Amino acid sequence: MNCEQYQEYISQFIDGELPPTVEIDLFVHLGVCEQCRTFLKNVLSLRNTLTLSQQTTVPASLDQRILNQMSSNVKQPTLQNLFWHKGKPQYSFRAIGLAVIFSAVLTSILVSSFWHISYQPQQTIVCLTPLPEVEVTGYVVVAPSPTKGINQ
């Protein structure tokens, strides 16, 4: 195993990602290799320098932009977005319910119109006395007088 491999181990070691068995092997090598010891020292120094430059402040204007954007993302219910979402129809219960109600109303209007046209009130005639006989001559109907029969 050469120094390049051990230096890879050093990189994993400072991240706490080196298996314990390999750590032992690495420490044995570090005991005899100045080049790798120097590499370990330089990598730790690099880490310290990076850590020192870590302070970063998020601009307050960015906070405001993001929170304002989130507020405007809350959609107010409109007639359009009741039925449409991102350009696609939204088959919500509201849309289906409205369609059912509309169909029912239309159907009842049509049915009642049809019923009115075809409805014929029946007239019932009640006779309290038997109807007299009548004589039909051609197109003439001779009805007897109230007190006499036809042949009288």
Next chain:
Amino acid sequence: MVRTDTELVQLLHNGDRQAFADLYEHHKAAIYRYCLRMLIDSNATEDATQETFIKMFAGIKGLKNTESFLPWLFSIARNEVMMHIRRNRRNDVHSDENIWDKQTPYDLTVAAETTEIVQRLLQNLKSEYREVILLREYEQLSYTQIAEITGDSESSVKSRLFKARKALTKRLKEYYT
């Protein structure tokens, strides 16, 4: 009461808007820092940070494993950063080490402090090397988490970290000798 990310994500799933504000407060510095170190430009950084949190809110219901919230959030930030880098990538000639993005580092004679020098060198690393350094050194993410964010294997993450560290320490040594 300080809630964990897992609890906040659950609350956000249920539409709790305060949970979004809390998650934003917890992670805005880390996301901003990552974007700034990757993009260098502060305007681009603000845009990328904003987009990250907006997409986080929009996509939170799709996050099934709430334990992976942080890598997932960084993945979103990474996508924003990479889109910006791809839009602005210059056709630089790569060095023989294939680590550096620029042929020559920024004018190091101007930078008096080692910190400044290191920052300039970091900016000059290729994005895939700069990224693993940022996620490991600044955000203390594990190799597993970094692999999840970048979409690479853990062995690729280990290798890239090693190469980036070696290149930075070598360049620093050249500057001081």
